Amino acid sequence: MTEKTLILEMGMGADVHGHDMTKAALRAVSDAIRHSSLTLFKAYKHPADMRVEVTIAVPFPDQVDRQAVADALPYGRIEVTVIEGGLHDRGMGGQEDITLAVAGVKAFLDTEGHGFRPA
Incomplete structure (x- = not known):
């Protein structure tokens, strides 16, 4: 297998009322994948065969x-890792109600047997 990282996208998501780590994480992933069109994967291999690593950083993993x-991801074999990070801060009225999540999404493709060769 000759797996290569072909896509890396980053995103940020917030939950401004409710301390919901998952909601912030989902918004961060959505932000990241909206920056990409994965036509490359369809051209060289069925998108369901790609491997996707997602790293989420939030205050309470x-x-x-x-x-x-x-x-929340449309294709591939998804691996999710959650680490401590992001932001938890006071919002309107002094309540601690702002949670920010950061997401890194990497997509991999097995390039073996394809004319496509990354440099």
């Missing part, structure tokens, strides 16, 4: 529903 994040 144990509160993220990893399966919900994986289900």
